[in-house]
Amino acid sequence: MDQLSRIEGLRAAMRNEALDAIAFIPGSSFRYLTGGTFHVMERPTVLIVPLQGRPVVVLPDLEAESWDVLGFDAEVLRWRDEEGYAGAFAQAARLLDLPVIGVEGLSMRVIERNALQAAFPRSELKDVQAATLSLRAVKDAGEIEHLRRAVKMAEAALTLTLAEVQIGMSEREIQLAMMANVLKQPITGPVSPPLVLAGANSALPHGHAGEYRLKSGDALLFDFGVGSGGYRSDITRTVFIHDVSAEDRELYDVVLEANRKGHEAARPGLSCHALDDLCRGHLEASRFAPYVVHKTGHGLGLDVHESPMVMRGNHALLAAGNVITIEPGLYWPGRLGVRIEDDVLITEAGCESLSTLPRELLVLA
Template sequence: MNDTARLKKLTTLLQAADCPAIAFVPGPNFYYLTGVKLGLMERPTILIVTATGEMHAAIPALERDRWTAEVPQAQTIFWQDSDGYADALSRLAAQTGLSALAVEGNRMRHFEAAALAEAFGFAPTDGTTMLAPLRLHKDAEEIVKVERAVRISEQALEATLEVVKAGMSETEIRARLMIEMLERGADAPAFDLIVLAGGAAADCHGVPSADRRLKAGDALLFDFGAAVDGYSADITRTFFCEHVPDASRKLYETVQEANRIGREILQPGLSIHELDSAVQSHLADAGYADNIRHKVGHGLGLDVHEAPQLMVGNHQTLEEGMLITIEPGLYDPDVVGVRIEDDVLITADGARSLTTLPRDLRIVG
């Protein structure tokens, strides 16, 4: 991890926004800047980075040893549960001497922002928009980690498909997939794995059920991904059990072609608006306008969903180093759902799919 380069990216953003400092809580940005993974809990854990690159922190004392070893450059105030956090944050305010402060508004909870306001004597501002470019372009180390997460995910799916058969429940199949990922070196699933059968596959983010069992002719949708060193894979494939109804075949082939269109037009300079329009237009022109439920994709990295957001109206252009998903889908409520999702890196002269799983229609069971 190149902490110096990442810190420089942040300070450049702060200086461009004329913002003296920003506060972080544990999460992707916190980890990106420090290499330390901590969870959000009842104890406020605050990192402040100034526009000049100084790091200040208020950290629960139980994290002292790890924090001191990993982030020795931070000027840190440690506090004990028995003392509470109010005094530590007041000392942090005095130590930094700040008269203005931004926070990552899409991560920090209200009680942490309120505690900072009390300690600093003013209300922090929301720095979410300013931070959006921070992790937008992936470096070589990040790409390697995502590629490893993708390989583990793909191998785990193939192993799972070998045992899938009619009569298995969604949760039974999901459990097998999770075990296969962990046995291959995943730190954890990147998110709650989605395995949906039959009409349930039309629920874009449905919850697997022990009561729903795979039947002949059912779609079987997997939306899944492993996490490796904090970085996520996010892949979707849709299969059919034993045979494919004719209407489902046409739906699948339409989504497959939309996925191909999306991947093949990717290149630096292409506007996200144009990308989403091209993919969604293919789905709509095939007669499925009423079956479209979501945008074409999103950014991927430490967060499963991060910048850029791939949707109509976003005229930002693609740039080398962006890592995105291409995931067209069509959904007929309570009948069938099909989605095909790939993780794709924008390169200097086009794009490279990190996902290598076949996209052709496949029968299982």
């Protein structure tokens, strides 16, 4: 990780947004800039990167040693529980003159915002989430390698799990088997419980595994990912148990063709709007149009959902180094849902699918 170039990229974004600084709490952007992961808890930790001059970090005394090993050049303002954090924030204000401070609206909590506002009472706090996400949108070689590893491990875990699936198993039992197979991989975090949804539950795009037990003819949807160096894969496959009806096969084939069209079209210079319009347009031209409920995809990296969003209305152009998902889906309430999701690297020549598991309809005997 080249910290200096990332800080310079951040400062270029500040100039574009007319900011004097951006303040970060622990999370993906914090890690992207410093390499550090810290708990978000009752003790505020805030990194303030000014447009000019040395960054300042306010952090609890118990995190000081963890900060020091990062080797990140910053003025460190430590505080102890019995003292409280107000004094450290006030000291930051004495060091920095910041009329406009950017914050990430999706992650900045009220406790840190209030601490900043109290220490910088005349400063304007401005949500710059879009700018910080854009900063991370184009991945470097190291980031891409982590994503490759994350995809490979996820696919290995799914392959093992599919071999264990049997009629009569519950969604929860399959989910536990999947978690066990994930933990067999050399993961370096993070890991979240996979979505495992069967039968009519598969029509819930973000449902939760429960006690429903597999029957012949059911769709079985897996949506999950694992981590490598903090970077996350995110893949979905939908299979069928023992048998598949002609109508369910037809619906599956519509989703499969939308996925194929996305792979065929994705390239630098194509807008996210155009890619979504192509994939969703295919779904909407079918007789299953009422069952389209979401956009085609999203960026992937330290967050499962990050820039760029592959959706209508986002006219940002894809660029080499973007990693996105292509995940068309159809969700027929009370019957089934089908989603086929791949992790796709935009290359100079077009795109490369990092996920390689077969997409064609699979019926588990």
